[in-house]
Amino acid sequence: VDTWWQTETGGIMISPIPYSTPAIPTFATLPLPGIQPALMDEEGNEIKGNQVDGRLCIKFPWPSMARTIWGNHQRYKDTYFSAFKNMYFTGDGALRDSVGYYRITGRVDDVVIVSGHNLGTAPIEDAINEHPAVAESAIVGYPHEVKGNALYGYVILKETGESRNQDNLRKEINQLISDRIGPIAKLDKIQFTNGLPKTRSGKIMRRILRKIASNDTSNLGDTSTLLNPEVVQEVMDNVIK
Template sequence: RTIWGDHQRYKDTYFSAFPGKYFTGDGALRDEVGYYRITGRVDDVVIVSGHNLGTAPIEDAINEHPAVAESAIVGFPHDIKGNALYGFVILKETGEVRDRTNLTKEINQYISDHIGPIAKLDKIQFVSGLPKTRSGKIMRRILRKIAEGDFSNFGDTSTLLNPEIVEEIMKERV
């Protein structure tokens, strides 16, 4: 394998972080039994007020809330902070009606307790699903554009498993 016309770039990108080992760019945790859990891209970082914040740890904190099934975090431009955090959150289907204002406060408190106040979300949108590829990867570039209020040109969406969710998320944008 290589990058067409630039083999050195291929080597520098994938074999320099850990000499002799291939670096995929994915983070993982290994538990006491030896199982691995993929935690997300290590290069998915948002700079908020000069702090480099990884989206995976923030999503992990949110997902620990008992009402949350899944979440995705993206950055969006902010006049003062440079970037702010926008969370797309799927709630567990319990049949229980939750007050969204209190739930937003609770989720931000979870983030503050696990990571720190700097990682609190500026906006939280409760959604019924996330745009994913057929292989299950969240299409964050679409979420990023929606968070920015740009609903044009989402690029290639041919691998999108659930295209209807994009329209739903756009309509409910906070």
């Protein structure tokens, strides 16, 4: 199943109920009982109906929600409750399909503007991960002289893909993206890697990947707390210039 939750929510918020909710790959489906999600537009208006997308908020409290940030309650209010009045803003974008199922499209700040097009990284990663040779992927933007930004892909291959011709794999991955999303979303650079830098809770550290893709490695921040800090050097050593 695909589920949606955050550390701050204290538990799963949107998820299929086993043996009850018909599941669709990449969709977290429906909110659990008592959870009231809302999709908001940039002007702060709730977007009603189905077949819509917007910024994912929660409009009513739930028992396990974070209630403050230790020693800095104002930061808690500014981070989660300042973007939309009386709403908990998750920082994520989402779409709601024709039957009301929710699909998380990625962090709002993980949208990359390529040649004037707003591209969410999550749908592109979903498309890449459909390739039978791909185990996992992460997409970030990097500065481009013509497009403004271009897309850089970090891809972990399954064992069946490691023996494949890498140039052919790159072409197949971009063709898959073109078929699923459109040619504008194709990657300019694809780096095959054995791992991705992750936090101890399994979250990919895209901040680090963005800096590496942009050849800005002078200040990556503290990497010692990562689950696999040794991966950072490996990614840097094999970055595509």
